[in-house]
Amino acid sequence: MESYTVNKISKDEGFFGIYGGQYIKEELKIEFDNIYSQFLKLKDDEEFQNELNDLLEHFSCRPTPVYFAKNLSKKSGCEIYLKREDLNHTGAHKLNHSLGEVLLAKKIGKKKVIAETGAGQHGVAMATAAALLGLECDIYMGDVDIQKAMPNVNRMKILGAHVIAVHSGQKTLKEAVDKAFEAYQNEYKTALYAIGSVVGPHPFPSIVEYFQSVIGKESREQFINMTGGLPDCVIACVGGGSNAIGMFDGFIDDKEVELYGIEPLGKGEKIGENAASLTYGREGIIHGFKCLLLQNEDNTVADAYSVASGLDYPGVGPKHCYLKDIGRVKYRTINDDEAINAFYELSRTEGIIPALESSHAVAYGLKIAKDYQGKKILINLSGRGDKDIDFVLENYPRKF
Ligand SMILES: *Cc1c(COP(=O)(O)O)cnc(C)c1O
Numbered sequence: 481m482e483s484y485t486v487n488k489i490s491k492d493e494g495f496f497g498i499y500g501g502q503y504i505k506e507e508l509k510i511e512f513d514n515i516y517s518q519f520l521k522l523k524d525d526e527e528f529q530n531e532l533n534d535l536l537e538h539f540s541c542r543p544t545p546v547y548f549a550k551n552l553s554k555k556s557g558c559e560i561y562l563k564r565e566d567l568n569h570t571g572a573h574k575l576n577h578s579l580g581e582v583l584l585a586k587k588i589g590k591k592k593v594i595a596e597t598g599a600g601q602h603g604v605a606m607a608t609a610a611a612l613l614g615l616e617c618d619i620y621m622g623d624v625d626i627q628k629a630m631p632n633v634n635r636m637k638i639l640g641a642h643v644i645a646v647h648s649g650q651k652t653l654k655e656a657v658d659k660a661f662e663a664y665q666n667e668y669k670t671a672l673y674a675i676g677s678v679v680g681p682h683p684f685p686s687i688v689e690y691f692q693s694v695i696g697k698e699s700r701e702q703f704i705n706m707t708g709g710l711p712d713c714v715i716a717c718v719g720g721g722s723n724a725i726g727m728f729d730g731f732i733d734d735k736e737v738e739l740y741g742i743e744p745l746g747k748g749e750k751i752g753e754n755a756a757s758l759t760y761g762r763e764g765i766i767h768g769f770k771c772l773l774l775q776n777e778d779n780t781v782a783d784a785y786s787v788a789s790g791l792d793y794p795g796v797g798p799k800h801c802y803l804k805d806i807g808r809v810k811y812r813t814i815n816d817d818e819a820i821n822a823f824y825e826l827s828r829t830e831g832i833i834p835a836l837e838s839s840h841a842v843a844y845g846l847k848i849a850k851d852y853q854g855k856k857i858l859i860n861l862s863g864r865g866d867k868d869i870d871f872v873l874e875n876y877p878r879k880f
Contacts, residue, residue, distance in 0.1 A: 494682025497805055500798030502681040504768045511668050516683035518588045523690060528587060535579050536694065539612065540569045542576075546702040546858070551829040556849035559856045561711065562832070563699045565723065565863060572835065572863030573695060573723045574605035574676065580691030582609035585672035592616035592671040596660040598625055598653035599789035600632025601863065602676030607641035617641040618671075620660035622651040625789070632867070650783060653793055657767050677720025678797035681768030685797050689729065692722045695860065696730020703858060711858035713738040713848075717840040718758065718811070719790050721797035723862040728809060738810065741800060742844045744786030745813035751776060755784035757796040758804050758811040766795040772804075787816040788836035790863075818843040820876045823865060835863035836872070 493509075494500045502509050522528040536542040544567045549560045565573040585593050593615055597603030603619040610617035619636055623645045626633055636643050644663075649655040657680075664673040678685040678692070703711055714731050716724035718741040731737040746754035751774060754760065761772030766781060774782040774794040784794040803809040814822075819836055822843035827833045834842055838861045845859045865872075 494686060496799045496802035498763070499770050499772075499801040500682055500685060501770050502768060503765050503770065504681050505665070508665065508668065512681060512683060515588065515672070516687070519584055519683065519687055522584060522587055528583070532580060532583055535583070535612075536576070540575050540579065541567060542694065543698045543702070544568060546699060546706060548706070549830050552826065555829065556846060558849050558852045558854060560845055560849075561703065561706075561856065561858045562861045563695060563727065563858065564861055565695060566832070566834065566838070566861050570605050570608050571866065572601055572605070573692065573726065574602050574863075575608065576694055576726070577688045577691040577722060578602070578605035578609040578674070581672065581674040581687070582606065582613050582615055584687070585615060585674065586613050588672070590615070590670060590672045592618065592667065593674040594618045594620070594660055594664045594667065594671050595674045595676060596620045596653065596656040597632075597676065598622075598656070598792065599867070600625065600629040600636065601790055601867070603641065603643070604632050604635045604639070606674055607636040607639035610641065611639045618644060618663065620644050620646055620656045620663065622646045622653060622656045624651040625653065625656070628789070629867075654781065654784075661767065677722040677793070678725050678799065679720040679767065679769065679771070679793070679795060685769070685799060688722050689725050689799065692726025693729040695723065695726040696728060698730075699727060699858065700730040707856060710734055710737050712852060712855040713740060714858045714860070715740045715742060715841045715845050716860040717742045717744075717791065717837050717862060718796060718800060719755070719837060720793050720795075721800045723860055725797060725799055727860040728803070732808065739808065740844060741809050741811045742840045743811060743813050744788060744791040744819070744840055745815035746785045746787065747816060751782045753785060754813070755786045755792040755794065756813050757784075757794060758800060759813055761794075761796070769795075769798055771795045771798050772801045787819060788840065790835070790837040791840065812844060814840040814843045814847070818847070820872065822846060823868070823872060824878060827865075832861070833865035833869065834861055835865045836868045838862045839865070
């Protein structure tokens, strides 16, 4: 069987099947190929590994545990396990690749990292890593998102990052990526573009995947230690796809383990109402790479929407598109209401408030529990929900 494990890539400029690639200026290709070859060298360098592992362990609190959700299991009739990425410093898996990217930038002599952020989670993780490692940090953020996620904007400022407001178009994530990329093209000699997911031109999807693969590596080992075997299925939510690909990397060669990637169905199936790129997207190019992309009838990029702002990107990581085509991962959807229900359900039954993004994965686990009676389900809990509590109480209040 072909092995799909990490970094078996980069024949043909980082294509996964027909997806991925580098749809960028020649000048940048040279720079990106240079970054990639330095990355490949560093990742096999003992000193780099030691430094990264030390940060992951002592700064970000890894390994994060796999937790057996006893109450939820009892209620649902199957064994539900949660990989607790919410326990990372700054509250989500995003610090895994942020620490990696900033350490990479530092090692290859860059003075600054440039990044985009939607709800501010990637921005906060980057600002944190940059503060720790002593690099400058410019974060581009849509003006609408800035107004919505003020606490994260303030965190970034306290951490010493420059938050640059983007006023074009919808004033959200897509425009923030456009602007960050534009800025980077003028500063690439001294800065590194530190993208927030397994998206963008080669080599970024592969670099981010490498740093996130720690999730799956740990999970597989922890799960076997806990239960003596493998889970029957593994579930993760998919925005750009970094927490999911990092988790799937641990199990992709275990054919008997079913893998589910969960996309946000938002308010419905119509273009503009969701952010389910793998489900409703068509082949297209965005931000320098090819993927399944949400598009309007005239092939312009469609608006993406989800109640979880960390999931509302119109494109998706190229490797997910490939894994869908070859059938190794099943991609399914969960809508806003189902995610909100799961948000409350996990909070009430286990005392864990999940991020709205992660709630999509939890919701799918609860949905398929009837088909997995007596079996073992592992869910990647990508982040904690503190950032979402005001929004949920205001917009989806519950009487108990
Ligand atoms: C950003 C974010 C996501 C979505 O990003 P991926 O690259 O798809 O993982 C999911 N969960 C949380 C908690 C996030 O902050």
